[in-house]
Amino acid sequence: MTKFSSPPVSRPFNFNSTLLGTALAFIVAVLLIVVSGTILYFSPATDKWIPASGLLIFFLSVFSGSFFAAKKAGTKGLFHGLGVGVLFFVLSLIIGLFLGAEIMGLAVGKKLITALLAGSLGGIWGVGDKS
Numbered sequence: 001m002t003k004f005s006s007p008p009v010s011r012p013f014n015f016n017s018t019l020l021g022t023a024l025a026f027i028v029a030v031l032l033i034v035v036s037g038t039i040l041y042f043s044p045a046t047d048k049w050i051p052a053s054g055l056l057i058f059f060l061s062v063f064s065g066s067f068f069a070a071k072k073a074g075t076k077g078l079f080h081g082l083g084v085g086v087l088f089f090v091l092s093l094i095i096g097l098f099l100g101a102e103i104m105g106l107a108v109g110k111k112l113i114t115a116l117l118a119g120s121l122g123g124i125w126g127v128g129d130k131s
Helices: 015-042 047-073 077-098 105-128
Strands: none
Touching (some): 015 047, 047 077, 047 105, 077 105
C-alpha cells in the first residue's frame, strides 16, 4: 500500500520578524556609530575615513538585522533579509530627510545597493545557520 503525502506547507512571510530585524538593525547602527565616532575622535585618523566607516556601519547593521529576522522566521531568508534591507533603507532615508540631510543620487544608490546586498546575505545566512 502506498502512502500519499501532502507537499510541505510553506510558511508565509513573517512581517513581525522583519520589523524586529529592522529594529535590531537600528540598535546596531546606533551602537556602531558611537564606537566609530569615539575611535575617530581619539585616533589620529582623518575625516577621509568617515564615508567608508558610514557605509560599513550601514552594511553591518542591515546584515545583523537580516540575519536575526531570517533566523527568527526560519524560512524564506532571502525575502526576510531583503525586507529588512529595504525597510532600513527607506526609514534611514526618511530620517535623513527629516533631519535636513542632502539627498544625492549616487550616495542613495550606493546605500540602496548596500542594503540589498547586506539584506540578502544576512537573510540567507540566517536561515542556513543551525546554531
